[in-house]
Amino acid sequence: MNRFLQVAWLVVWKDLRVEARSKEMLFTTLFFAISIVLVFSFGFVRAGQAVEGAAAGILWIAMAFSGTLALGRAFERERYHDALRGLLLAPVDRPAIYLGKLVGLLLLLSLVETVVAVLVAFLFGVPFFRHGWWLFLMLSLGTVGFASVGTLFSAMLVRTRSRTVLLPVLLYPVTIPVLIMGVSGTTALVQAEPDLAMARLWISLLFFFDTVFLTLALWTFEPVMTE
Amino acid sequence: MVSLGDVDFERVTVSDVSRFYGRRRALSRVNFECASGEIVGLLGPNGAGKSTLLSVLATLAEPSTGRVRYGAWSARAGGAKLRAKIGFLAHDLQLYPELSARENLEFFAGLYGLDRCEARADAALASAGLEFRADEVVEGFSRGMRQRLALERAMIHAPRLMLFDEPFTGLDEASCTALVDRLRHLRGDGRIVIVATHDLDVVDGVLDREILLTGGKLQVLRQSGTLRERYRAAVAKRRGNEQRVKPLQRNAQDQDSEDENGASR
Amino acid sequence: MHRRLFPVLSGLSLCFFLVAPVLIVGAPYESTMGLVQKIFYFHFPAWMAMFLAIFILGISSGVYLFRRKPAADRLAVAAAELAVVFGLMGLITGPLWGIKAWGVWWQWDARLTMAVVLELILVAYLLLRQYGGAGSDRLAAGLGLFAMANVPFLYISTEIWRTVHPRTSVVPTLPVDFGVPLWWSLVGFIVLCLALLSLRCRLEEQRAMLDQLYLAVEEE
Numbered sequence: 001m002n003r004f005l006q007v008a009w010l011v012v013w014k015d016l017r018v019e020a021r022s023k024e025m026l027f028t029t030l031f032f033a034i035s036i037v038l039v040f041s042f043g044f045v046r047a048g049q050a051v052e053g054a055a056a057g058i059l060w061i062a063m064a065f066s067g068t069l070a071l072g073r074a075f076e077r078e079r080y081h082d083a084l085r086g087l088l089l090a091p092v093d094r095p096a097i098y099l100g101k102l103v104g105l106l107l108l109l110s111l112v113e114t115v116v117a118v119l120v121a122f123l124f125g126v127p128f129f130r131h132g133w134w135l136f137l138m139l140s141l142g143t144v145g146f147a148s149v150g151t152l153f154s155a156m157l158v159r160t161r162s163r164t165v166l167l168p169v170l171l172y173p174v175t176i177p178v179l180i181m182g183v184s185g186t187t188a189l190v191q192a193e194p195d196l197a198m199a200r201l202w203i204s205l206l207f208f209f210d211t212v213f214l215t216l217a218l219w220t221f222e223p224v225m226t227e
Numbered sequence: 228m229v230s231l232g233d234v235d236f237e238r239v240t241v242s243d244v245s246r247f248y249g250r251r252r253a254l255s256r257v258n259f260e261c262a263s264g265e266i267v268g269l270l271g272p273n274g275a276g277k278s279t280l281l282s283v284l285a286t287l288a289e290p291s292t293g294r295v296r297y298g299a300w301s302a303r304a305g306g307a308k309l310r311a312k313i314g315f316l317a318h319d320l321q322l323y324p325e326l327s328a329r330e331n332l333e334f335f336a337g338l339y340g341l342d343r344c345e346a347r348a349d350a351a352l353a354s355a356g357l358e359f360r361a362d363e364v365v366e367g368f369s370r371g372m373r374q375r376l377a378l379e380r381a382m383i384h385a386p387r388l389m390l391f392d393e394p395f396t397g398l399d400e401a402s403c404t405a406l407v408d409r410l411r412h413l414r415g416d417g418r419i420v421i422v423a424t425h426d427l428d429v430v431d432g433v434l435d436r437e438i439l440l441t442g443g444k445l446q447v448l449r450q451s452g453t454l455r456e457r458y459r460a461a462v463a464k465r466r467g468n469e470q471r472v473k474p475l476q477r478n479a480q481d482q483d484s485e486d487e488n489g490a491s492r
Numbered sequence: 493m494h495r496r497l498f499p500v501l502s503g504l505s506l507c508f509f510l511v512a513p514v515l516i517v518g519a520p521y522e523s524t525m526g527l528v529q530k531i532f533y534f535h536f537p538a539w540m541a542m543f544l545a546i547f548i549l550g551i552s553s554g555v556y557l558f559r560r561k562p563a564a565d566r567l568a569v570a571a572a573e574l575a576v577v578f579g580l581m582g583l584i585t586g587p588l589w590g591i592k593a594w595g596v597w598w599q600w601d602a603r604l605t606m607a608v609v610l611e612l613i614l615v616a617y618l619l620l621r622q623y624g625g626a627g628s629d630r631l632a633a634g635l636g637l638f639a640m641a642n643v644p645f646l647y648i649s650t651e652i653w654r655t656v657h658p659r660t661s662v663v664p665t666l667p668v669d670f671g672v673p674l675w676w677s678l679v680g681f682i683v684l685c686l687a688l689l690s691l692r693c694r695l696e697e698q699r700a701m702l703d704q705l706y707l708a709v710e711e712e
Contacts, residue, residue: 153635
């Protein structure tokens with residue numbers, strides 16, 4: 001187990017080092033997420049007023065869209081020079097590589113989401129921070145669910161030619177439950193009368209989803225990656 | 228968790244290995260064996276299946292039929308422990324261009340679970356002749372320098388089986404000679420070396436044996452003449468055979484794949 | 493095996509489908525919905541056949557992924573295509589009922605949403621197989637497992653949300669007059685699903701054999 005975590009950490013460290021040097025993924029993903037928020041704002045603002053309840057949806061859609069962008073880019077880096085095969089060739093438990101890539105992505109997305117959450121709260125005047133920890137928990141669980149499926153899918157699509165199209169095509173349907181749970185849970189938190197029981201229910205469902213899909217992804221990573 | 232050295236082997240046996248992509252055949256009933264202390268050349272025109280065969284040998288791809296044995300082990304039974312004994316210099320160099328030469332080496336040394344990563348990286352940098360550019364990012368390196376670095380990174384764990392895919396690409400005269408010496412040294416060390424290459428003049432006299440692949444099949448090389456002459460004769464003979472089956476092949480080539488382009492002409 | 497299985501299964505489902513209209517016509521009119529209620533005899537069995545197909549898809553995907561049996565992969569493709577077809581039946585018959593019952597074609601209720609999501613996943617599966625290129629069978633198997641894993645979330649979400657969709661728990665409590673034709677159609681759909689599955693599998697088998705023959709001819 002020790003070695004497993006060590007390998008995962010090595011992959012995380014490597015990704016952070018690469019990102020620290022180029023900062024490309026952070027900036028492009030962040031900028032993309034902000035544009036998504038703005039684009040949706042133009043779609044949903046009527047007569048200077050935001051449509052009620054749109055904020056939660058915009059927050060989660062920004063997460064999903066920018067997450068897809070980051071996922072695609074993270075594995076494009078591994079594909080470049082075929083480095084992913086270098087990783088697969090190493091004498092490590094392959095799921096550790098998956099875990100490393102996932103954690104690296106989560107770190108990046110958490111930065112992006114913090115900015116997006118503040119921006120949405122500011123633009124739409126929603127009390128995201130009234131139950132800040134609840135929202136934090138919900139966003140974290142939602143992102144884990146989304147990224148755990150996404151990391152597996154983009155890893156397995158590395159070999160296919162039409163990966164850029166196929167990633168969203170496969171990823172969005174499978175992760176729609178995350179979006180439904182996240183949006184409903186967030187709405188329960190920010191509505192005029194916060195419904196904490198409802199929020200707790202959605203959080204536990206998200207947790208359930210994460211457990212199932214993270215286990216499944218760790219379990220299928222090895223056979224899926226063998227050509 | 229991986230205790231290295233658990234799995235070791237003296238020979239690699241490829242028996243009846245085929246690899247299909249739908250109707251396209253990348254490898255067809257390939258049989259051969261190599262033992263430690265041998266340098267085996269893997270020759271053949273583009274798309275003959277060399278890269279596929281190397282991927283199979285590296286345990287990255289599974290054969291559609293047939294099997295590969297590493298001593299007493301199969302790829303699946305050996306798992307991570309077997310991978311610890313295999314080194315693969317692929318045609319794509321498997322380096323991270325944003326990392327420095329040293330970081331690349333240390334990262335992979337860490338993945339292989341080696342001790343003294345720094346010392347090993349130093350030694351590898353020295354033998355790649357990159358000591359003075361160790362902390363520069365690989366992005367700025369020339370193809371030859373990258374090739375030398377990738378070579379060291381592929382061999383950092385002193386593997387038993389070393390697979391090279393076009394290792395001479397981009398190397399200057401001096402580096403070529405150094406690499407040839409390196410191959411001889413590996414042979415003396417009791418390793419199994421398999422080199423896929425087109426640089427016939429460079430490897431002439433180094434190889435203990437040649438395996439020629441055309442259209443996914445193993446061919447026999449004539450025994451006399453220079454390597455280039457023997458290669459040409461064998462490829463020409465194969466072409467003659469191919470003329471007869473061409474009409475069928477044309478239909479069979481609608482399937483495509485990214486790593487191989489089917490055509491062997 | 494399929495050679496004998498298909499005629500038996502198709503004959504059986506033909507029997508069921510010939511008798512089904514008689515039973516359905518014979519069933520009493522439901523008081524509030526009238527004639528439209530009879531869609532239910534198609535709607536519910538179609539969804540059940542879809543779930544059966546998804547279940548087969550998930551299991552055979554797992555077997556293919558971990559045991560590498562080509563037959564499991566062929567079964568998975570067949571099941572995925574059938575799941576799409578039966579899902580479409582459900583998606584078409586649902587709104588036909590909905591326009592009468594709810595007054596709208598579509599309701600964003602959890603059950604409907606998840607039904608559409610499942611249909612989307614299955615179509616994505618077929619897209620992956622079509623455009624994934626070489627080796628996409630392995631990737632599709634991974635997706636097949638994920639598709640099956642999504643099904644429980646469908647059931648959970650219906651229980652949590654107060655849905656407009658009639659609960660599935662009404663099915664066992666139906667009066668006999670409604671129940672008999674319903675169960676009859678259900679069995680008919682399941683048998684039809686299995687018959688088509690065996691037919692589709694045989695097609696894939698023959699395709700694989702043809703591939704092998706091509707390879708063998710080339711070998712000469």
